[in-house]
Amino acid sequence: MQSVRERLEKIFTRLDTGFSRANVFTKIYRDKARAEADAADSRRRAGLSLGPLDGAIVSIKDLFDIRGEVTLAGSKALRGTTAAKNDTLIVTRLRRAGAVIVGKTNMSEFAFTGLGINPHYGTPGNAVDPERIPGGSSSGAGVSVAEDTSDIGIGTDTGGSVRIPAAFNGIVGFKPSTGRIPSEGAFPLSYTLDSIGPLARTVQQCADADAAMAGQEPTILDGVDLSSLRIGIPRGLLFGDTEPLVAEGFENALRLLARTGVRVVDINLDDLIEAQWETIVPASIAAIEAAAAHAAMLDERADEYDSFVRERILKGRDAPVAAYIRILRRRAELVEAMDRRLSGFDALVLPTTPTVAPVTKRLLDDLHEYKKMNALTLRNTAMGNFFDLTGISLPLPGMALPAGFMMMARHGADLPLLAMAKSVEATFMEYGF
Numbered sequence: 001m002q003s004v005r006e007r008l009e010k011i012f013t014r015l016d017t018g019f020s021r022a023n024v025f026t027k028i029y030r031d032k033a034r035a036e037a038d039a040a041d042s043r044r045r046a047g048l049s050l051g052p053l054d055g056a057i058v059s060i061k062d063l064f065d066i067r068g069e070v071t072l073a074g075s076k077a078l079r080g081t082t083a084a085k086n087d088t089l090i091v092t093r094l095r096r097a098g099a100v101i102v103g104k105t106n107m108s109e110f111a112f113t114g115l116g117i118n119p120h121y122g123t124p125g126n127a128v129d130p131e132r133i134p135g136g137s138s139s140g141a142g143v144s145v146a147e148d149t150s151d152i153g154i155g156t157d158t159g160g161s162v163r164i165p166a167a168f169n170g171i172v173g174f175k176p177s178t179g180r181i182p183s184e185g186a187f188p189l190s191y192t193l194d195s196i197g198p199l200a201r202t203v204q205q206c207a208d209a210d211a212a213m214a215g216q217e218p219t220i221l222d223g224v225d226l227s228s229l230r231i232g233i234p235r236g237l238l239f240g241d242t243e244p245l246v247a248e249g250f251e252n253a254l255r256l257l258a259r260t261g262v263r264v265v266d267i268n269l270d271d272l273i274e275a276q277w278e279t280i281v282p283a284s285i286a287a288i289e290a291a292a293a294h295a296a297m298l299d300e301r302a303d304e305y306d307s308f309v310r311e312r313i314l315k316g317r318d319a320p321v322a323a324y325i326r327i328l329r330r331r332a333e334l335v336e337a338m339d340r341r342l343s344g345f346d347a348l349v350l351p352t353t354p355t356v357a358p359v360t361k362r363l364l365d366d367l368h369e370y371k372k373m374n375a376l377t378l379r380n381t382a383m384g385n386f387f388d389l390t391g392i393s394l395p396l397p398g399m400a401l402p403a404g405f406m407m408m409a410r411h412g413a414d415l416p417l418l419a420m421a422k423s424v425e426a427t428f429m430e431y432g433f
Contacts, residue, residue, distance in 0.1 A: 001095060002089060003037075003041045003044075003322070004038075004040045004041050004044075004055040004057075004100060004134070005034065005037040005038055006194070007057065008033055008034065008037045008100060008102065008246075010013075011057065011102060011148075011149050011150075012030065014149060015028065016171060017151065017215050018092055018391045020147060020149050020403055021124050021125045021127065021143050021147055022122060022124070022125065023106050023118075023122030023123060023124045023125075023148075024105060024124045024140045024142070024143045024144050024149065025059070025102075025103045025104065025105055025106065025140060025144070026072065026074075026104050026105065026106050026130060026140070026146070027062070027069075027103050027104040027105075027318055027418075028102065028103040029101055029102060029103055029136050029304060031104075032101065033057075033100050033101060033102050034084025034211075036095070036098075036099075036100040036101065036371065037055070037100050037211070040054055040055035040060065040098055040100060041055070041281070043098070044370065047430070049098070049100065050096070050098035051095065051096055051097050051208075051212070052106065052204075052208040052218050053097040053099045053152075053208055053209065053212055053218070054098030054099075054100050054102065055056055055098060055100065056098070056151045056152055056205075057099075057100050057102050057104065057141070057149075057150045057151045057152075057317075058094055058099040058100060058101055058136075058150060058151065058152045058153070058154065058209070059101075059102055059103055059104070059105045059141060059142070059152075059153045059155075060088075060091060060094075060101060060103075060104055060105065060141075060146045060154045061104070061105055061107050061111075061138050061141055061148035061153070061154060061155045061156060062074055062092055062104040062105060062106060062107050062140070062157065063107065063110075063111060063186055063187040063307030064088040064090065064104075064185060064186050064187075064397065065084035065086065065087060065091075065185040065186070065187075065429060066084060066088070066091065067084055067086050067087050068083050068084065068102070069082070069083055069084055069233075070082070070083050070206075071084055071187055072089060072110070073109070073110050073111065074106065074107040074108055074109040074110060074118050074121065074302070075109045075110055075120060075121065075139075075306075076120045076304045077297050077301040077304040077305055077307065078297075081164065084185065086407055087104075087185065087429075088184065088185030088186055088253055089182050089184045089185055090123055090154065090180050090181060090185075090186075090196060090213040091184070091185075091371065093212050093213055093215060094154070094209070094212055094213065095210075095213040096152065096212075097163060097218075097407030098213070099152075101355055102149070102150055103152060104141025105138070105139070105143075105144055105155075106122070106123075106124055106139055106140035106350060106404075107136065107137050107138060107139055107140060107155075108136035108137035108309070109306040109309045110189060110205040110294070110310055110313075110408075111136075111137035111138075111156055111158060111161055111187075111189045111310065111311045112286070112290065112313070112373055113191060113308065113312075113374050113377065114135065114136050114137065114159065114160055114164050114197075114377040115133050115136050115365070115370070115373065115374050115377060116133050116134040116135050116136030116137065116138075116139030116142075116165060116376040117133060117136070117360065117363065117370075118166075119306050120306070123360060124139050124140050124143045125143070125171060125262060126168060126359075127142070127143045127147045127169045127170070128146070128169065128188055128270070128357075129243070129357070129400055129401070131359055131360060131361070132168070132357040132359055132401075133168065133357050133358060133359075133363065134168060134169065134357070135158070135163055135164040135165035135166075135167065135353075135357060135361050135377070136164065136165060136167035137155075137158075137161040137168065138153065138155025138156065138161050138162055138165050138173075138199065138383060139158075140153070140167055141154065141165060141199050142155075142168065142169040142171065142173070143165070144170050144171055145169070145199050145200055146169035146170055146213060146349050146353065147173050149150040151166070151200065151201075151205065152197040152198050152199065152200045152205055152206075152208075152209050152255070153198065153200070154196065154197075154198055154199075154209065154213070155173075155196075155197060155198075156186065156189070156194055156195065156196050156197070156273075156380075157173075157194075157196075157197050157385070158189045158193045158194050158195070158284060158286055158380055158385060159192050159193065159354075159378045159381060159382035159389060160175075160295060160313070160352075160377070160378050160380075160385070162174065162175050162177055162195075162197040162198075162199055162353050162382075162393075163381050163391060163393040163404065164352065164353060164377060164381060164391070164393075164404075165199065165394045166199050166395075166404060167352035167393045167395075167403055167404025167406075168353070168354050168356070168357035168402055168403075169357075169402055170390065170395045170399075171199055171200065172199065172200055172201065172202060172203055172205075172393065172394055172395070172421075173195045173198075173199045173206075173393045173404075173424070174198055174199075174203075174207075174208050174391075174392045174393075174418070174421075175195050175197045175208040175381075175384065175385075175390060175392065175412050176193050176195055176196070176197050176214070176390055176392045176414050177195070177258060177388070177390045177411045177412050177413075178192075178194070178385075178411070180195070180197040180210075180214055180390075180414060181195070181197070181213045181214050183212070183292050183384075184273050184350055185197060188290075188293050189286055189291045189292065189293075190285055190291070191287060191289055191290070192285050192328070193285055193289075193368065193385045193386075195385070196213060197210070198213075203221065203392070203394070203418060203421045203422040203425050204221055204422060204424065205220055206392070207415075207418045207422075208254060208419070209217070210214055210386075210414070210418070212232060213360070215387075215420045216276045219240060221418055221422045222419060223419055223422045223423040223426065224416075224419050224420050224421075225423075226257065226260040226261065226328065226423050226424070226427065227260055227261030227262060227263075228261040229263065229346045229347070229420065230263045230344065230345050230346055231257075231262055231263065231264050231265070231310040231345065231347050231348070231349050232264075232266070232267035232270040232342070232345040232347070232348045232349070233254075233265070233266050233267065233348070233349055233350065234266075234267050234268070234270075234273075234348055234350055235265060235266050236268060236269065236270040236273070237249065237269075237270050237273045237274070238273060238350055238380050238383065239350070239351075239354075239411070240270070240354075241354050241355075241376060242351060242355075242373055243352040243354060243355045243356065244398070245356060245401070245403070246351050246353070246354060246355060246356060246396075246403045247248045247350075247351070248402055249396040249397075249398065249399050250350070250351045250396065250403075250405065252389050252396075252397070252398060252399060253396055253405050253428065254349075255429045256315065256397070256427055256428060257424065257427060259349065259427075259431060260427055261347045262290070262424075264349075265345075267341070267345065267348070269338075269341065271399050272302055272334060272337060272338055272341065273383060274382070274385050275330075276334060276383060276387070278324060279330045279334065280327060280386075282319045282320075282323040282327065283316045283318070283319040283323070284313050284378025284387075285327060285328070285386075286359065287312055287313060287315050287316025287319075287348055288316040288317075288319050288324050288327070289316070290312075290313045290316055291313050291314070291317035291319075292318035292415060294313055297316065297318075298310075298314070300309070306374070306375075308367075308370065308371075310427065317386030321326040331386065334375055334387065335387055335388045338387040338388075338389075339410055339411070340377065341408050343410075344406025346409065346416070346420065347400070347407045347408060347409045347417065347420055348389075348408045348409075349406065349407050350379060350380055350406055350433065351377075351380060351396075351404065351405070351406065352381060352393040352403065352405065352406040353377050353403065353404060354376055354377075354379065354380065355373075355376065355377070355379060355403075356377070356399075356401040356402065356403050357401065357402070358373055362396075363378060363388065365432040370426075380406065381406070384408045388411045389408045389409060389410040389411060390408065390409050390410075390411065390412070390413060390417050391406055391407065391409075391417075392407050392408075392417060392418070392421045393405065393406045393426065394406075394407070394421060394425055395425060396428075397428040397429075397431075405424070407420060407421055407424065
C-alpha cells in the first residue's frame with residue numbers, strides 16, 4: 001500500500017515538472033506537508049487513525065488565514081498587509097483530523113466572479129481542457145482535485161464558487177447551509193451569503209471534510225432509497241439559454257434516475273426567481289457587503305484591483321443604506337416563501353451551469369461576453385445562496401465535456417442531501433454510459 005509520504009512526493013514531482021496545470025497553487029507547504037504525511041504514516045503503521053481524513057491530501061483556497069502569512073485572496077491589493085496571527089478555524093480542525101495541507105490554491109480576486117479568471121496570478125487551465133476556464137471563484141481548488149494534486153479542495157461558495165468549478169472540472173462540490181461551518185479567519189465577500197465547502201471526487205469525501213470543518217463526528221453515508229423521494233425540477237427561467245449538450249446530459253441523467261423509481265415532478269418557481277432578480281436591482285447583497293469590507297482599500301488601492309471586480313464592488317458602494325435594508329427584509333420574506341414551496345419535496349434538481357466551461361480567450365477578448373457569461377454561469381447556483389439552501393453538484397455522466405447535476409435542499413438539510421447525493425452518484429456510476 002502506497003504511503004501518504006509517497007503520494008505527496010509524487011504530487012510535488014508533478015508540480016515541479018509541469019505535469020500539473022499552471023497557476024493552480026499560489027503557495028506550497030513542502031516541509032509542513034511532509035511532516036504531516038510522515039505523522040499520518042506513523043499512525044497507520046501503529047494501527048491508529050484519526051478518522052477518514054487521516055492522511056488525505058487537502059488544498060485550501062487562498063482566502064483562508066495561515067498563521068504568519070499575509071492572506072492575499074487572489075489580489076495584489078493585499079500585498080504588504082498584516083500577516084495572520086492564527087490559522088483559520090477550519091484549517092485547525094482539518095489538521096486535527098489528520099489532513100495533510102499541501103498548499104493554497106488560486107482563485108478569482110476576492111472570490112467575486114464565477115469564471116475563475118485571475119489577471120494577477122494567472123488563470124488555472126481547466127483540468128479537462130486547459131484552453132477553457134476552470135470556473136470560480138474556487139478555481140485552483142477544482143482543478144487541483146480533478147488533476148489529482150489534492151484529494152480534497154476547500155473553497156467558499158457565495159453564489160456558486162464551489163459548485164461551478166466542480167461542474168466545469170467533472171468532480172463533486174458541496175455547499176453547506178450558511179452558518180454550518182464557521183468562517184472565522186476567511187476573508188469575507190458577503191457576511192450574509194458566504195459558505196465554506198469542499199470539492200472532491202466523491203460525495204463521501206465531501207461529507208468527511210464537511211464533518212471535520214463543522215466540528216462533528218464523521219459518518220459513513222448510508223444513502224437512501226431513491227424510490228421514496230419526490231424531486232422537483234424548476235423548469236422555466238432557470239433552464240433558459242441552456243446549451244444543447246448540457247440539456248441532453250441532464251435529461252439523460254433524469255432517465256437514469258427514473259430506473260430507480262424516483263418521483264420527478266416539475267415545480268414552478270419562476271415567480272420567486274423573478275422576485276429574487278427584482279430585489280437585487282439596486283445592487284447584489286454580495287456587492288453591497290463587499291463594498292463595506294473593502295471601503296479603506298478602495299480609497300487607497302483601487303487601481304490594483306481587477307477592473308471587473310472593482311466595477312462590481314463599486315456598484316455596491318453606490319447603494320443607499322435604506323436600499324440595503326429593504327433588500328435584506330425582502331430576501332427574508334422570499335426565503336420563507338421558498339421554504340414553504342419546497343416543503344413537499346426532498347430536493348430540487350437542475351443543471352449546475354447552463355453551459356460547459358467556455359474557452360478562456362473568447363472571454364478575455366470580449367468584455368461584453370465576459371460579463372454575459374459570468375452572469376449566466378452564476379444564475380442557477382446563486383439562487384441557492386439567495387434562498388438560503390444547501391446544494392451539491394455531481395458530474396453528469398456520459399459527457400464529452402464536464403457539466404454538473406445540481407441538487408438543492410432546504411436550509412439545514414445538509415446530511416439528508418448528502419445521503420441522497422450518494423445514492424444518485426451510485427446510480428450514475430452503475431447505469432452510466
